[in-house]
Amino acid sequence: MKIGRYEILEPIGEGAMGEVYRARDxxxxxxxxxxxxxxxxxxxxxxxxxxxxxxxxxxAGRLSHPNIVTIYDVGETDDVAYIAMEYLSGPTxxxxxxxxxMPFDLVLDTAIQLAEALAFAxxxxxxxxxxxxxxxxxxxxxxxxxxxxxxxxxxSNSDKTQAGLMLGSPRYMSPEQAxxxxxxxxxxxxxxxxxxxxMVTGECAFGGDSLPSILYRVINxxxxxxxxxxxxxxxxxxxxxxRMLHKDPKAxxxxxELIAAFRQMxxxxxxxxxxPEPDRVPTLLPVIAFGTPxxxxxxxxxxxxxxxxxxxxxxxxxxxxxxxxxxxxxxLEPSEPEKEEADKVTAPSPPATEPRRIRSQxxxxxxxxxxxxxxxxxxxxxxxxxxxxxxHPDVVLxxxxxxxxxxxxxxxxxxxxx
Numbered sequence: 001m002k003i004g005r006y007e008i009l010e011p012i013g014e015g016a017m018g019e020v021y022r023a024r025d026x027x028x029x030x031x032x033x034x035x036x037x038x039x040x041x042x043x044x045x046x047x048x049x050x051x052x053x054x055x056x057x058x059x060a061g062r063l064s065h066p067n068i069v070t071i072y073d074v075g076e077t078d079d080v081a082y083i084a085m086e087y088l089s090g091p092t093x094x095x096x097x098x099x100x101x102m103p104f105d106l107v108l109d110t111a112i113q114l115a116e117a118l119a120f121a122x123x124x125x126x127x128x129x130x131x132x133x134x135x136x137x138x139x140x141x142x143x144x145x146x147x148x149x150x151x152x153x154x155x156s157n158s159d160k161t162q163a164g165l166m167l168g169s170p171r172y173m174s175p176e177q178a179x180x181x182x183x184x185x186x187x188x189x190x191x192x193x194x195x196x197x198x199m200v201t202g203e204c205a206f207g208g209d210s211l212p213s214i215l216y217r218v219i220n221x222x223x224x225x226x227x228x229x230x231x232x233x234x235x236x237x238x239x240x241x242x243r244m245l246h247k248d249p250k251a252x253x254x255x256x257e258l259i260a261a262f263r264q265m266x267x268x269x270x271x272x273x274x275x276p277e278p279d280r281v282p283t284l285l286p287v288i289a290f291g292t293p294x295x296x297x298x299x300x301x302x303x304x305x306x307x308x309x310x311x312x313x314x315x316x317x318x319x320x321x322x323x324x325x326x327x328x329x330x331x332l333e334p335s336e337p338e339k340e341e342a343d344k345v346t347a348p349s350p351p352a353t354e355p356r357r358i359r360s361q362x363x364x365x366x367x368x369x370x371x372x373x374x375x376x377x378x379x380x381x382x383x384x385x386x387x388x389x390x391x392h393p394d395v396v397l398x399x400x401x402x403x404x405x406x407x408x409x410x411x412x413x414x415x416x417x418x
Contacts, residue, residue, distance in 0.1 A: 003082050004075045006034055018080065022087060025072075032072060033087040035149075036080040050081065057083050060126055060150040067117035069137070069148045088146055090139035093195070097133050101202040101230065105267070106143075108237075110136075111196055112262045113145035118192065119255035122185035126150055129183055131191035132172040133198070170211060171204050175219045175247050186249035189258070193244030200237075201229035205245060219247075234265050296393050303397045304404065366412060374405050 001008040006023040009031075013020035018036035025032055042050040054074055061071035073084035093110070096102065114136065121128065128135075128150050137146045170178065174190035177183055197205040205223040208214035226241055227233040240261050246252050253261070381398045388395060 003034055003036065003077060003080065004073075004084075006032065006082075006084060008034070023084070025084070031087045032084045035083045035085065037082070039076065039079055039081055042081060054081060063121055063124060063126060063150055065117055065120045067113045067145055067147060068121065068150055069146050071150075085148075086146075088137045088139045090137050092134050093136035093138060093145075093199075094133035096138065097199060097202075102199045104200065104233065104237075107196060107199045108262055108265055109143070110138075110145050110199070111192075112259060114147060114192055114195075115255045115258040115262065117145075117147045118185070118188050119259060121150055122188070122255055127183060127185055128188045128191075129177070130169070130172075131188050131195060132169045133195055134169070136195075170214045170218065171206055173215075173218055174249070176249060178215045178218050184249060185254065186252045189244050189252045189255065190246075190249075192258075193241055193252075196241055197223060197226055197245070200233060200241075201226050203229060222247075236261070237265055296396070299393055299397050300400055303401045367409065370405055370409050370412075374402065377401055377405070 003021070003023070005027065006025055009022045009024055011019055012022045012033065018038055018041075021034045021036070023032050023034045024030070037053065039050060042053055054076070057071065057074045061074060064070065069088065070086040071083055072086070075082055075084075114131075118128070118131075128147070130149065131147075135148045137148060138144070139146055172191045172194045174183070174187040177187055194205045197203075206214055206217040206221070208217060222242070222245065225238050227235065227238045240253065240258070244252055244258070377398050381395060381402075384392060384395050384398065390396075
């Protein structure tokens with residue numbers, strides 16, 4: 001079975017308007033989750049509803065955040081519209097909450113991650129409209145919280161409230177949603193408040209035996225403060241939670257305010273922790289990438305300066321170079337580049353004159369100083385190669401210095417020949 005290009009592997013859930021499948025994308029060998037919505041159902045909602053559904057899904061697909069499930073693709077076939085999204089293995093928040101009240105540190109960590117997701121979405125003009133435990137997945141070894149169905153879930157509710165056939169979760173709806181009024185980002189804040197209330201108390205903020213009774217409480221009543229159910233709760237947490245459940249949308253805090261408030265409640269040792277190592281590594285990479293070449297160039301520049309210093313000494317009449325230095329031919333074995341340079345200089349001379357040329361150079365104080373420095377550098381290079389490779393910066397620096405000495409020696413010989 002295929003939906004679009006995706007190969008269906010197995011059903012993994014059922015939504016209000018369609019099925020959810022685990023599928024495979026054959027183009028890039030990736031496992032995805034496919035959420036389907038019947039096109040007949042979308043058309044039944046009214047003219048233009050189908051195109052609006054796809055437009056909302058595409059808008060949500062532009063959200064890229066660690067706490068928001070990524071949407072990869074949106075499309076249609078003959079009978080369904082579908083959304084291909086990130087496949088996550090792990091329980092939903094609903095499954096964890098069914099086990100009873102949760103530890104406060106876990107509630108606080110989940111609250112911060114969900115508030116981060118909402119802040120990012122609201123700043124990009126996307127409202128979820130259906131925050132509930134079933135739309136939150138806990139995944140990964142560190143328990144990363146992922147919010148699903150951004151910009152999509154509210155279509156499952158659409159106009160069904162008026163018909164008395166509400167398909168969503170009225171316990172987590174805001175008063176303005178229940179009354180069919182315009183919604184905003186504060187709608188998601190109210191719904192998040194109902195989820196957090198149930199996480200810490202184990203009780204629904206707005207319970208009831210029937211849809212009318214639930215909606216009446218959502219619109220008209222405030223729940224008991226959460227610390228009446230759980231006395232050890234942080235007082236500031238209870239205060240901001242009740243603000244999130246305020247009937248007036250303008251009186252509720254925004255997502256960024258929630259993040260700041262929840263972080264203040266973290267234990268001192270956690271709130272002052274440095275960022276984890278993976279977050280610091282990318283910051284160091286540019287320093288390493290740009291600093292290493294700069295350091296190598298600096299070392300090369302210093303080497304050239306040192307070479308220039310030794311070369312200039314004889315020209316200025318300095319006595320730094322001992323004119324009595326005797327060079328041993330075995331210690332002056334030239335490298336391949338030097339052989340080529342020397343060949344160019346000595347090519348016109350016949351081989352028989354070579355011993356006399358070496359003797360005449362040995363009596364020259366300037367050449368003797370160059371050859372002495374060359375011998376010293378070659379010894380240093382040999383010692384470095386015992387520890388490192390040809391690519392080591394110190395070896396490269398000495399090779400550059402030897403090249404400079406060879407060039408200077410060649411230029412000096414050419415001047416003498418003139």
